[in-house]
Amino acid sequence: MKNYVQPGENITLTAAAASSSGDGVLVGSLFGIAAGDAEIGDTLTIVTEGVFEMPKPATDVLAVGDPVYWDASGKLATADDDSGSNAEIGVAVTTAANPSSSVRVRLNG
Known part of the structure; x- marks a missing residue:
């Protein structure tokens, strides 16, 4: 197919903010996990599919x-959509109780 570009599980973009490997990155409605470190203006690859342990x-x-x-x-995964202000990024694949500081999330891709 002549218009196919790439699978899409890894997206390379220009970092709008400094990021460290493993950080959540939201650009518009595109969410992924930083695959490496980047400063503002650097090239950054984000992973948009898979299961990640995320702080909450x-x-x-x-x-x-x-x-x-x-x-x-807050740079946290959360159960709160904040009246639509927080982007939905995936679903929990483990139970996360109170108190716990992380949850495993399958990203929406």
């Missing part, structure tokens, strides 16, 4: 299959 607020409770959102200001 200790008080958030998530069950397997619950939607997970991205709190861009």
Whole structure:
């Protein structure tokens, strides 16, 4: 197929903010996990598919299959969509109780 470009699980873009490997990165409605470190203006590859262990607020409770959102200001996965302000990034694939500091998330891709 002549218009095919790439599979899409890894997207290379220009970093709008400094990022470290493993950080969540939200650009518009595109979310992924930084595959390496980057400073503003550097080339950055983000991984948009797969399951990642992500930090969350200790008080958030998530069950397997619950939607997970991205709190861009806190740089945390969260159960709270903040009245639509937080982008939905995937679903929980493990139970995360209160208190716990992380949850495994399957990204929406």
